[in-house]
Amino acid sequence: MKVLFRYFQSAGITCAVTLALLAPAPAMAESLKAAVRAAVTNNPAGQAADADVRATLFEMLELKGEYQPEVSLFGEVGGQIVDNPATLSSADNNRFRETGQIGIGVEYTLFDGHRRENLVYRNATRLDASILRQMDASETLALNAVEAYVDVIRLRGLSHLAASNIARHEEIGAQVRDLVNGGRLPRSDGFLVEDRIAAARDAKIGIDQSLANAHARYIRVIGHPPKGKMKVPGVGSLPKNLRNLQGIAVRNSFRVQIADKLASEAKFDARIKNADRKPRVTLNAGVTHGVNRDGNSSNRSDAFVGFKMNWTLYNGRRPARDAGAKERIRQAELERRVAADEVRELAARTWNGHVKYVERSKLLDKQLRANNLIVRQYRDELTAAKRSLIDLLEAERTVFNVRFQKASSDAALTFSRYRLLAAQSRLAAHFGLAQSNVIFAPHYEEKALRSPRAAVFNTVVEPLR
Secondary structure, eight states, X not given: OHHHHHHHHHHXXXXXXXXXXXXXXXXXXXXXXXXXXXXXXXXHHHHHXXXXXXXXXXXXHGGXXXXXXXXXXXXXXXXXXXXXTTTSOTTTTTOEEEEEEEEEEEEEEEESTTHHHHHHXXXXXXXXXXXXXXXXXXXXXXXXXXXXHHHHHHHHHHHHHHHHHHHHHHHXXXXXXXXXXXXXXXXXXXXXXXXXXXXXXXHHHHHHHHHHHHHHHHHHHHXXXXXXXXXXXXXOOOOSSXXXXXXXXXXXXXXXXXXXXXXXXXXXXXXXXXGGGSOEEEEEEEEEXXXXXXXXXXXXXXXXXXXXXXXXXXXXXXHHHHHHHHHHHHHHHHHHHHHHHHHHHHHHHHHHHHHHHHHHHHHHHHHHHHHHHHHHHHHHHHHTTSSOHHHHHHHHHHHHHHHHHHHHHHHHHHHHHHHHHHHTTOHHXXXXXXXXXOSSXXXXXXXXXXXXXXXXXXXXXXOOO
16 A cells, blocks of 8 residues: 555656646746836846937937027138238238138028928837837747746646656655565566666756756846746636737737838838938028128128028939848838738747647647556556566656656647747737837837827836936
8 A cells, every 4th residue: 555655646747747837826926017117127128228218319319409409609710911902902802811710500491302301200210110029029038038938837846756766766666675585476577676776866957956946047048046846837718820910919029010110100201311312401690790800800790591592413322232231111011911920820830839739738648548548557567577567667757757758748739828928929919028128119100190290209218216
């Protein structure tokens, strides 16, 4: 009865490993949601994405100056000789005199071929792309956090499984020594079981090393060591089929949306370059005060106000520039198609992996039940001298390998469900991070197109905390 109790107690380890992902956590344990939130908000990669968004926003706000007057202060000091007897007196003509002047000028652009508007459109689109990159980075960080979290749970379970495997072999070793001492088994069987005990201990050393490496990765991704017992909650509302998954993935994909923004940016860039086909009209005004200017030994002050137009009627660079701009637009549109195709492929690979792990988990369940029955039968037959020790040890090895595969497969199945969310760009939202970790919403292109001046320049940038 004691042997059977130990057998069932050891067999229960597999269930414990399998259910470890769903086991209730103590109060001090770190939840998966808390771990993901820490990874997304504290990881340097996420903070770098935040900084990129803020920098891109300030680059857009910088364009506000394009709609404001430009005020310049100018001056010069030197010496000159002017030979102009028609306008200068004999005392001033052809004489070297020190001269200098100072003035202030104001220039205000009235029309520039819509260059300023397209600059705003382009930078607003660029800001949207930066925000989408930040959101995409959050998805990646969240997925890395889930993977690190699940891997720690998996390796903890495998370490317990390895310890159970050592205990089972030590139990067999005690049974074999009794049978050897009783003359019912040869002495070589005692050496054989000792070899298997050493192999079981060596397997645990390798697993514990992997667990230590998983802890190190957890610290890098999450920012601190794992805390207490951990659990992974279930995931609901998964796609019904591959086609459904691919459709959602492409619609939600941040990569595809970024490619859309880059295509719009290329179009606005082309319009900026084409602005020189139209005249540039400015309103200019200024005041100048000078000493000994133009050869006159006297002070002189001038004031001016008026319109200025500059229109480049021909530029030999335009044909090549226009052709290059069209190719850039075409490139961006094709890269958008590439991004969509890659998202579909990633969705398919994620779906296929999920289906494989579901099927594999069922098969390993059946295989484990069969192997547990074999081990139980072999142990009884060994006691009755109807089965050799090597048969029992090989059966034990098979049970351990199946348990090992089952625990890893169950963890992979759990992780694959979160990968399905990530493939749909829904992982951060699943953990309530869709809005809290985004500084600004990616709708600046639409705002700029509605009102290129007021809508985007009224953005308030909160200081860093």
